[in-house]
Amino acid sequence: MSEQPYEPEGAIAGTGAGGAMDLATAEGETLEEAPVTEPAAGPRSLWSDAWRDLRRNPVFIVSGLIILFLVLISLWPSAITWMSPLKCELSKAQEGSQPGHPFGFDGQGCDVYTRVVYGARTSVTVGVLATLGVALLGSVLGGLAGFFGGTGDSVLSRVTDVFFAIPVVLGGLVLLSVVTSNTVWPVIGFMVLLGWPQISRIARGSVITAKQNDYVQAARALGASDSRLILRHIAPNAVAPVIVVATIALGTYIALEATLSYLGVGLKPPTVSWGIDISAASPYVRNAPHALLWPSGALALTVLAFIMLGDAVRDALDPKLR
Numbered sequence: 001m002s003e004q005p006y007e008p009e010g011a012i013a014g015t016g017a018g019g020a021m022d023l024a025t026a027e028g029e030t031l032e033e034a035p036v037t038e039p040a041a042g043p044r045s046l047w048s049d050a051w052r053d054l055r056r057n058p059v060f061i062v063s064g065l066i067i068l069f070l071v072l073i074s075l076w077p078s079a080i081t082w083m084s085p086l087k088c089e090l091s092k093a094q095e096g097s098q099p100g101h102p103f104g105f106d107g108q109g110c111d112v113y114t115r116v117v118y119g120a121r122t123s124v125t126v127g128v129l130a131t132l133g134v135a136l137l138g139s140v141l142g143g144l145a146g147f148f149g150g151t152g153d154s155v156l157s158r159v160t161d162v163f164f165a166i167p168v169v170l171g172g173l174v175l176l177s178v179v180t181s182n183t184v185w186p187v188i189g190f191m192v193l194l195g196w197p198q199i200s201r202i203a204r205g206s207v208i209t210a211k212q213n214d215y216v217q218a219a220r221a222l223g224a225s226d227s228r229l230i231l232r233h234i235a236p237n238a239v240a241p242v243i244v245v246a247t248i249a250l251g252t253y254i255a256l257e258a259t260l261s262y263l264g265v266g267l268k269p270p271t272v273s274w275g276i277d278i279s280a281a282s283p284y285v286r287n288a289p290h291a292l293l294w295p296s297g298a299l300a301l302t303v304l305a306f307i308m309l310g311d312a313v314r315d316a317l318d319p320k321l322r
Helices: 008-015 017-033 046-055 058-075 112-148 150-164 168-176 185-210 214-221 226-238 240-263 274-284 290-317
Strands: none
Touching: 046 058, 046 290, 058 112, 058 290, 112 150, 112 185, 112 226, 112 240, 112 274, 112 290, 150 185, 168 185, 168 240, 185 226, 185 240, 214 226, 226 240, 240 274, 240 290, 274 290
């Protein structure tokens, strides 16, 4: 029997062990070359998701830029106009556009462009302050009623029903007709008086829904006080609907101020207001339509911007739309 020389490489290849070893080596190199993935980021909050969606929403961007411009000219109207809104020349009454006066003159010879710019300050001031007052009063009353319930909740529900039955414009004609002040505070107070029931209903329902969640029940079982439950656990999760409704209502309050001023029971001269200018320009709209169109257009654009902003915020804060 002839003996053949022993060849280790051939023996390994013949048994298939070499192929297994080569495959193991290739897999080891593949695993070494695979990129290391970073751990997933932690869960995002509702507010971070909402801000991410808002930044990608063109409606929010456009409306936000318009509102930012309105706020800037409300704070510094002299940055884009050099005239006083109370400086008028009767010799130029109802004249059209001229160099240095792009919007022409109204029936009293006042520069329409200057009055439109200064009118933004009044509208934004009334809208923002009225919205803050309504949101604060309505949220506190509605939130406390929804959290504690009982007799206080029943009484608040009946009171809000009474306020809902009062027509807003008719209520303004009755209440503001006896006010002689030329400041914006009576108008703001009237809006807060008739506007808080809507926010109160929204806040009450949101708090009732939030207090039934498991994390609130767990905090209560651990001995958390009522103030801690409201401030730390319920309010942050119940405030989103209030913000949405208040943002949309801000544009409504601006339109309401112009309506009351147009009817003669809101702001009064010498206060500069779009509603006052629209009311003053209405009798001679055929001879000088520009005196009516420019303040009306500014009012419509402002109200539309705030309503668009409210719609964008609502879409971002509503989890059902995700």
